[in-house]
Amino acid sequence: MKYDAVIIGAGMSGLAAGIRLAMFDKRVVVLERHYVWGGLNSFYQFKGRQFDVGLHAMTNYVPRGAKGKPLTRLLKQLRLRHEQLDLHEQSFSLISFPGAKLRFDNDFENLRGEVRRAFPREIDGFDALTREIAAFNELDLDAPQVSAREIVRKHIKEPLLEDMLFCPLMFYGSAREHDMDFDQFVVMFKSIYMEGFARPQAGVRHVLSLLTNRYRELGGELRLRSGVKRILTRENEAVGVELESGEIIEADHVLSSAGLVETNKLVNGDRGMGVPPVPGHRPEADATGKLSFTETISVLDALPKTDATIIFFSNRDRFEYRCPEELCDVDSGVICMPQNFRLPKPIDALVRITNIANYAKWAALKRGEGDSSVRVPANWVSGVRSQVSGNGNGAVPDTRNPIPDTSQADAYTQAKQNCYEHSVNSVIGRHLPDFRPRVQLVDMFTPRTIRHFTGHEGGAVYGSPKKVRTGETGIKGLTIIGTDQGFLGIVGAALSGISMANRWVLKEQVSEPVV
Amino acid sequence: MNDAEIKQAIIDIISDIAPDEDTSNLKPDVRLREQMDLDSMDFLDIVMELRKRYGVNVPDTDYMQLATLDSCVNYLRGKLVARAARVS
Numbered sequence: 001m002k003y004d005a006v007i008i009g010a011g012m013s014g015l016a017a018g019i020r021l022a023m024f025d026k027r028v029v030v031l032e033r034h035y036v037w038g039g040l041n042s043f044y045q046f047k048g049r050q051f052d053v054g055l056h057a058m059t060n061y062v063p064r065g066a067k068g069k070p071l072t073r074l075l076k077q078l079r080l081r082h083e084q085l086d087l088h089e090q091s092f093s094l095i096s097f098p099g100a101k102l103r104f105d106n107d108f109e110n111l112r113g114e115v116r117r118a119f120p121r122e123i124d125g126f127d128a129l130t131r132e133i134a135a136f137n138e139l140d141l142d143a144p145q146v147s148a149r150e151i152v153r154k155h156i157k158e159p160l161l162e163d164m165l166f167c168p169l170m171f172y173g174s175a176r177e178h179d180m181d182f183d184q185f186v187v188m189f190k191s192i193y194m195e196g197f198a199r200p201q202a203g204v205r206h207v208l209s210l211l212t213n214r215y216r217e218l219g220g221e222l223r224l225r226s227g228v229k230r231i232l233t234r235e236n237e238a239v240g241v242e243l244e245s246g247e248i249i250e251a252d253h254v255l256s257s258a259g260l261v262e263t264n265k266l267v268n269g270d271r272g273m274g275v276p277p278v279p280g281h282r283p284e285a286d287a288t289g290k291l292s293f294t295e296t297i298s299v300l301d302a303l304p305k306t307d308a309t310i311i312f313f314s315n316r317d318r319f320e321y322r323c324p325e326e327l328c329d330v331d332s333g334v335i336c337m338p339q340n341f342r343l344p345k346p347i348d349a350l351v352r353i354t355n356i357a358n359y360a361k362w363a364a365l366k367r368g369e370g371d372s373s374v375r376v377p378a379n380w381v382s383g384v385r386s387q388v389s390g391n392g393n394g395a396v397p398d399t400r401n402p403i404p405d406t407s408q409a410d411a412y413t414q415a416k417q418n419c420y421e422h423s424v425n426s427v428i429g430r431h432l433p434d435f436r437p438r439v440q441l442v443d444m445f446t447p448r449t450i451r452h453f454t455g456h457e458g459g460a461v462y463g464s465p466k467k468v469r470t471g472e473t474g475i476k477g478l479t480i481i482g483t484d485q486g487f488l489g490i491v492g493a494a495l496s497g498i499s500m501a502n503r504w505v506l507k508e509q510v511s512e513p514v515v
Numbered sequence: 516m517n518d519a520e521i522k523q524a525i526i527d528i529i530s531d532i533a534p535d536e537d538t539s540n541l542k543p544d545v546r547l548r549e550q551m552d553l554d555s556m557d558f559l560d561i562v563m564e565l566r567k568r569y570g571v572n573v574p575d576t577d578y579m580q581l582a583t584l585d586s587c588v589n590y591l592r593g594k595l596v597a598r599a600a601r602v603s
Binding site for chain 2: 024025064065067068072073075076077079080081082498499502506507
């Protein structure tokens with residue numbers, strides 16, 4: 001049996017592409033290496049509790065009926081009603097640097113007011129930047145790539161403000177160190193500052209249920225534990241895939257969300273890049289992304305005393321978005337407290353802290369057979385309060401203390417435990433009041449976890465710095481979708497799958513005569 | 516199909532594509548894009564649904580014929596008649 005299309009990966013882009021193809025009666029199968037769908041935005045159970053993997057927030061939030069926005073476009077393409085997503089808005093978020101704080105929410109005017117308050121001399125430049133962003137067509141897939149820093153510096157003279165504006169956008173979507181491509185910057189700026197954050201009551205599970213149910217209703221096939229070993233080509237045209245099991249699946253189209261470098265390897269083995277350079281792209285010595293992350297999750301028995309939903313912070317004067325020398329850089333990060341979305345029903349109080357991490361360092365650590373879980377440090381339960389001043393201006397705790405009770409564990413588990421504690425300690429007193437005595441349960445993922453579950457080389461969450469906006473690979477019938485096509489976040493990834501399925505599979509059908 | 520049925524067929528397609536839109540009071544002589552949030556991706560969907568449901572082929576060059584409900588009816592009347600004749 002031959003399929004019209006095989007889709008590699010049951011993440012947001014793969015499922016959305018699958019829905020579009022199944023909707024128009026294509027024979028389509030989505031292949032997922034793991035036993036659960038979702039990819040970068042998946043979910044799991046740990047010690048009887050439900051967790052989301054990647055989701056802090058859905059970006060791109062706009063209310064029902066907002067015209068011409070990515071979220072409304074997505075809803076129409078999947079034929080969903082706005083209310084089916086069950087979205088609830090953030091309270092507010094903070095960009096917190098030693099020199100200034102900016103607060104923002106889902107009303108762009110409030111961010112503008114904050115910029116005027118904190119940087120009065122920059123407001124005209126900020127307005128000019130906003131106008132340039134609003135006028136930019138980020139959907140033009142053939143636009144040349146330019147540095148976002150260069151364009152922002154035309155308008156913003158104060159380096160602190162420049163760094164503060166970049167900080168959330170980079171953390172939520174930049175595959176490039178220090179800088180972003182301007183089109184990516186515009187996509188992120190609009191999705192975070194001009195649109196906003198929201199979350200379904202039930203988190204990412206709810207979005208994934210909507211997608212998988214819709215896909216199956218339409219007759220789409222989803223195969224789990226079906227890793228792809230090779231993409232099969234004949235005379236520079238994709239003809240199907242070979243699974244790890246040796247099974248061959250024939251198809252006219254292959255849509256791959258595996259990533260650019262990863263898809264290349266599926267075609268060419270290790271023989272190198274088969275994808276020709278895309279015109280207008282800056283040359284890239286190594287297309288593998290350098291940015292990976294650790295994330296620590298602390299479950300609390302009571303809400304920490306803050307109403308912020310998300311805090312983007314740097315403890316340094318200048319923001320450094322780059323692969324750190326050490327295992328993880330705890331001096332910048334993102335703190336997410338999902339209970340601070342305006343949810344109708346209360347959920348577990350969590351503090352999630354994301355820090356940039358060095359994949360190679362983590363990959364080199366010895367890992368034994370034992371449990372690698374992170375534990376609540378015994379000394380946190382009592383006596384911590386007296387060490388730390390919680391007023392935000394006082395003494396900063398020593399974050400370099402070795403952890404005594406993991407000496408028998410393997411190097412990987414010890415490193416996790418160390419990073420967990422450093423990560424939490426680095427935000428206490430600066431960005432959050434001391435919540436350590438309230439911690440009931442902890443979990444953590446590392447670049448190795450990301451590598452395992454996404455298949456991305458280097459545990460690169462946002463994939464390669466080289467994006468292929470048209471999806472083209474130089475091989476007929478093989479299309480890149482998802483992260484490395486260049487649209488990010490849940491809404492962006494899903495739109496990536498949709499637009500590529502439309503452009504390369506469905507439009508072809510429209511131009512054929514009706515028989 | 517008579518004109519009323521063709522018009523209803525288009526409205527049904529739009530209601531399926533854009534479930535958040537109110538399609539009960541669409542003006543037949545005003546451009547659909549002015550009355551609703553429809554972009555080129557949505558027009559592709561209308562075309563694909565016409566093909567799927569009624570076997571009608573709308574080439575790229577004829578998309579502007581779908582601008583209003585009235586123009587849809589005018590354009591599709593001939594196509595649907597031709598189709599019916601071919602089938603019978």
